[in-house]
Amino acid sequence: MIKNVIEKIDQIAQEDPNLLAYDYLGKENTYGQLKKRSDEWANKLIQSNIPDGEPIMVWGGQTFEMVACFLGCVKSGHAYIPVANYSNVERLAMIHDVSKSKYLIIIDSTPDIDLPNVTVITPDEVGHDDAPISKDRYVKDDENFYIIFTSGTTGKPKGVQISHANLLSFLNWEISDFKLPTNPIFLAQAPYSFDLSVMSLYPALTTGGKLVVMPHHVTQNFAELFKVLPTLKFNVWVSTPSFAQMCFLDKTFNEQGHPDLTHFLFCGEELPHTEAVMLRKKFPDSHIYNTYGPTETTVAVTGVEITDEVLDKYDRLPIGRVKPDTQITIDTSKGDKEGEGEIIITGPSVSKGYLNNPEKTEKAFFKREGEKYPSYRTGDAGFFDVDMLFYRGRIDFQIKFNGYRIELEEINFYLSKNELVRYGVAAPKYNKDHVVKQIVAEIELKDGVKRKYSEGELTKMIRDQLSKDIMPYMLPQRYVYKNSLPISQNGKVDIKQVIKEVNEK
């Protein structure tokens, strides 16, 4: 059982400094280099006199330097806030606004923004002082280890605070419960600003494993993806089901093309039955796991191996059994069907709440009387069949689209802010596997606007404005102009009705 993430990684580095830890498209780094560089980062941050406990924003891609910097942050006693370098600068500004962090580390691709009163630190300012860091400084126990920002309903992202204790609870479960190979080689595909990345990152680095990175710019380009994927060697696959589905298009994505690949860990969205069947055909000897959990409860809290028996038994796959240190209850007051209701998670991996956002924290988190750990209301609908948990969609307007978590209300907020728009609603269009295939923006324009522009012009203007406010993956694909949108009894646009109509077509 791992007791301290930082000490464990350093211990491996001391025992076997030449062991490979990281492979970024053929550029390899060892555990020894990881220890040295993270100590250098920690010394730099200590010398920068950053106030105790202040989180640090880290902007960058998926390089070795990024990971060394994360470890440097936590060694020097600071949580890191990973921000992907393909984010728009408005998102960075919002994260700064919410976190109040006065320090920004830029690892690569400098963002075109000047944040007032923020000190920028870059890798070339980090010297070669790798003097050992006192363990007293390390982030520990309930202190924040990382803060991941997710989509928020009011246009502002929410910063989920994950402590060292939260991370340990998740980590020790993943390492022990998934029959992972010794010295596992993990595919590291998810950008570090998503908690799915934690499913590869720390289980690899605390077990003497290796991370094989498939960077964002590769996954965004089919030609690149299909050039790179067949060349990578790993034995543990971690991704959303959508990403694996994309890889089905590569003819070499099978047991012959990837003979080392023995484990698939899925998380983040519904694993369609059809996809699991396809995977069993392509990789008949591998272990496929479906896992479930929100960022707020640290990556995943349930898991199940999807065997042929499970495939035969269920048309809609289970999301698994609860990890031993955690408790899941179903709040049936929120469900339509018997036994079904909102999934509530209680346990040591549940976050203390959203950074600097007591209002949203209080809405989603609570403490049961006499209970040591916090509870989190997931907004997910589910039910138990004995000890097996099943997911049945959302009770609010959060969706997963291509693996990305999106609050539809965040899109609506910006759509409706547009000066051409009276009401705007982003509606998910589902396929028969309950997977979102498209986001449709249903729009009621302000008076007189329709006469001035063609629909093509309108869509271009609205889309251009939206792309400044929200992440690219949140942009609707279709824009439909309506004379009026349905209004509910409280006088607001009836979002549920819009979603219903979009899915009836």
Ligand code: AMP
């Ligand atoms: P995130 O915080 O990005 O990990 O998103 C968490 C949400 O993704 C959950 O609250 C669920 O709605 C959804 N989710 C995660 N894992 C699964 C799964 N295995 N099956 C269905 N939905 C999932």
